Amino acid sequence: MDTVPALVQNEIHPYCQENGVIPFIQELGIVVQGWYPLGGRGHTGELLGDPVISEIAKAHGVSPAQAILRWNLQKGVVVIPGSGNPEHIKENTERKGEHGR
């Protein structure tokens, strides 16, 4: 490749995990950014209400949205959730699990 992209955006969330392609892209030195991290507008209910995700979130003392965002970060995926709700925006920037709060 003569010109390597700096960043690739893919749909990435627990129902669209892209486990094969993410490390492939990262190994080329390209940043992976996930879009629709919470399932996309109008489609978040299923993901945020998923019993397995809810159980994981409860075990770590975080919300389902925070568990999903942390899952992305631990895969090295840049994640930018969309929200027009100030409480959600605050929640999405908090890292409760990391500091045991």
Ligand SMILES: NC(=O)c1ccc[n+]([C@@H]2O[C@H](COP(=O)([O-])OP(=O)(O)OC[C@H]3O[C@@H](n4cnc5c(N)ncnc54)[C@H](OP(=O)(O)O)[C@@H]3O)[C@@H](O)[C@H]2O)c1
């Ligand atoms: N490159 C591409 O082709 C592509 C395609 C799609 C999207 N994107 C990008 O991906 C980003 C995210 O997309 P998106 O906003 O459509 O989808 P999203 O981040 O998966 O979901 C946004 C939805 O989640 C809700 N939400 C956010 N935080 C929440 C929380 N803590 N608890 C409960 N609900 C929460 C929001 O509702 P509230 O407003 O009520 O919080 C909103 O309805 C955007 O920057 C977008 O431009 C890129």
